[in-house]
Amino acid sequence: MAAAAPPPPPTPAAISLPDPTPTGHPLFTRIRLATPSDVPHIHKLIYQLAIFERLAHFCSATEASLSSTLFNSPPFQSFTIFILELSPNPFPPQPHTHTHSLFSPVTQIITLDLPIDDPERETFKSNDKDAGFDVVVGGFVLFFPNYSTFLGKPGFYVEDLFVRECYRRKGFGKMLLLAVAQQAVKMGYGRVEWTVLDWNVNAIKFYEEMGAKVLQEWRICRLTGEALQAYGNPAN
Numbered sequence: 001m002a003a004a005a006p007p008p009p010p011t012p013a014a015i016s017l018p019d020p021t022p023t024g025h026p027l028f029t030r031i032r033l034a035t036p037s038d039v040p041h042i043h044k045l046i047y048q049l050a051i052f053e054r055l056a057h058f059c060s061a062t063e064a065s066l067s068s069t070l071f072n073s074p075p076f077q078s079f080t081i082f083i084l085e086l087s088p089n090p091f092p093p094q095p096h097t098h099t100h101s102l103f104s105p106v107t108q109i110i111t112l113d114l115p116i117d118d119p120e121r122e123t124f125k126s127n128d129k130d131a132g133f134d135v136v137v138g139g140f141v142l143f144f145p146n147y148s149t150f151l152g153k154p155g156f157y158v159e160d161l162f163v164r165e166c167y168r169r170k171g172f173g174k175m176l177l178l179a180v181a182q183q184a185v186k187m188g189y190g191r192v193e194w195t196v197l198d199w200n201v202n203a204i205k206f207y208e209e210m211g212a213k214v215l216q217e218w219r220i221c222r223l224t225g226e227a228l229q230a231y232g233n234p235a236n
Helices: 036-052 063-069 172-186 201-209 225-232
Strands: 025-033 080-087 106-112 136-148 153-163 192-194
Touching: 025 172, 036 063, 036 080, 036 136, 036 153, 080 172, 106 172, 136 172, 153 172, 172 192
Parallel strands: 153 192
Antiparallel strands: 025 080, 025 106, 080 136, 136 153
8 A cells, every 4th residue: 555645844824024005194295485376375374373473463464465575586585485385195296487596395205193184275275286286285484584794694584484273283384494494504694583472382492492592682673553654754
């Protein structure tokens, strides 16, 4: 009687490889130079900032006044605005119209545990025709050159930095401020300055963690409104 064939070798246990697909919800961000077509969004963002700072009763800017004053000089020579855009999908390659000899749009991907519910998504849909239908404006920073006689160098003064409420505490404000600081370094400028309301302790802590010094001994002096217009009279 022939011997029975040996049993087949055991089948190796299947090895589970980690899933290369990232977990969470990716959000694509882009910081780019603002254009005149962004004025409607910029105006809405300024008003939301005024409400946040409890100063809405002082906000008299209009789309017309912004359009006539913000884009009369090349970027970085006068008033400059970086726009923060967000999308669930990657941004397309940058068209030539978005590039500048001193600045190219900055893109980044962050991964969130949960998607962001933006109740104003339709209101803040990007007006950039090259951006895509699902791109929204999430914030902005407005800055312009100043000068330090002590350093003997120009710098940037940040007038406004604002991120819409649903996008806060996710690092977007830091992205905007970093973009300004990096631009200052690229251009050989000596410093970046801005002001902060004394009651905004979260912002103060955030700025200090970024390495900024809050100068307690300085006070803002401002001539505006009737006090300024009074000097239009030659008798003064």
